[in-house]
Amino acid sequence: MKTSNAVEVRNLTKTFNNNIVVNNVSFDVKKGEVFGLLGPNGAGKTTTLRMMTTLLKADSGSVKIFGHDTRKEGRLSRSMFGLTGQYASVDEDISSRENLMIFSRLNGLSRTDSKKRTVELLEEFSLVDSADKALKNFSGGMRRRLDLAVSLITRPKLIFLDEPTTGLDPRTRSQMWETVRNLVANGSTVVLTTQYLDEADQLADRVAVIDHGKLVKIGTPSELKEQVGGTNLNFTVNKLDQVNTAVKLAKEQTGTLVNLTNQQINVKLAKIDQLTPLLVDLKKSKISISNLTVQEPSLDDVFMKLTVGKN
Numbered sequence: 571m572k573t574s575n576a577v578e579v580r581n582l583t584k585t586f587n588n589n590i591v592v593n594n595v596s597f598d599v600k601k602g603e604v605f606g607l608l609g610p611n612g613a614g615k616t617t618t619l620r621m622m623t624t625l626l627k628a629d630s631g632s633v634k635i636f637g638h639d640t641r642k643e644g645r646l647s648r649s650m651f652g653l654t655g656q657y658a659s660v661d662e663d664i665s666s667r668e669n670l671m672i673f674s675r676l677n678g679l680s681r682t683d684s685k686k687r688t689v690e691l692l693e694e695f696s697l698v699d700s701a702d703k704a705l706k707n708f709s710g711g712m713r714r715r716l717d718l719a720v721s722l723i724t725r726p727k728l729i730f731l732d733e734p735t736t737g738l739d740p741r742t743r744s745q746m747w748e749t750v751r752n753l754v755a756n757g758s759t760v761v762l763t764t765q766y767l768d769e770a771d772q773l774a775d776r777v778a779v780i781d782h783g784k785l786v787k788i789g790t791p792s793e794l795k796e797q798v799g800g801t802n803l804n805f806t807v808n809k810l811d812q813v814n815t816a817v818k819l820a821k822e823q824t825g826t827l828v829n830l831t832n833q834q835i836n837v838k839l840a841k842i843d844q845l846t847p848l849l850v851d852l853k854k855s856k857i858s859i860s861n862l863t864v865q866e867p868s869l870d871d872v873f874m875k876l877t878v879g880k881n
């Protein structure tokens with residue numbers, strides 16, 4: 571079956587103790603994209619991910635992995651993805667080399683192939699220097715890299731990451747981001763959950779915002795930001811006698827309200843594309859400006875707007 575979607579989620583619902591934790595959630599993950607499930611603590615991200623990856627049975631709804639229904643073709647669909655996160659089962663008492671060897675063998679690789687894949691993954695995840703140390707002595711970042719390496723033994727085209735950088739220091743966090751980008755550059759599809767808006771902004775092509783078990787919005791980070799009211803543009807008109815003309819031009823170009831404080835102009839641009847024509851107009855009219863700032867809304871603003879009053 572040919573499909574351009576790596577994952578299709580339809581009407582997923584899960585209730586724990588009369589509490590609807592995931593409420594009729596539907597979305598598609600396209601092949602080759604990084605798809606972020608973003609939401610605060612307890613929003614239902616992990617529960618959604620666990621249902622997508624067959625670790626948890628949904629009350630209702632369905633999940634397809636590369637066109638295969640996880641209920642009807644469980645074994646096949648499970649063979650098509652890697653999973654890492656809060657439930658990795660690496661052994662603490664042995665080394666990363668030994669863990670990779672064991673999991674390679676469990677995944678059906680021969681002894682020779684297991685050795686080869688182990689060396690490849692140790693190199694790919696910069697674990698060579700510590701390859702023979704027991705995991706107990708590993709830092710959080712190294713541990714996370716090994717978890718991910720284990721889930722990539724069979725080179726799955728789809729990888730689920732549950733909160734891949736929670737608890738990591740900023741440097742290790744950006745290393746993990748780099749690793750995810752490399753996976754995607756090599757043709758993988760990544761689904762990740764995160765509570766961090768900057769992580770979704772940095773990594774995700776599209777984001778599903780989840781709050782109280784409901785999907786409240788889905789879109790690219792830019793689309794979500796545009797929805798909040800666009801970009802804030804500020805500049806100062808240097809000459810007092812040019813202020814009125816500048817206000818007029820700004821109104822014409824943007825079609826929105828222009829705020830004026832002394833000689834400082836503030837305009838909300840619906841789209842960042844409106845900026846260049848306005849600057850060109852100002853230049854043509856020989857209006858000299860200074861202190862230009864352009865401030866895009868953050869995903870933080872989006873989040874506040876989408877979930878306000880609901881928490």
Ligand SMILES: Nc1ncnc2c1ncn2[C@@H]1O[C@H](COP(=O)(O)OP(=O)(O)OP(=O)(O)O)[C@@H](O)[C@H]1O
Nearest residue numbers: 586587591609610611612613614615616617618765
């Ligand atoms: N097995 C379970 N039994 C009862 N309640 C559960 C179970 N698993 C999750 N929950 C509840 O479901 C809600 C959603 O949890 P979930 O772990 O999916 O949220 P999350 O968005 O992933 O949050 P976090 O960022 O904290 O991981 C929470 O209120 C949680 O307590």
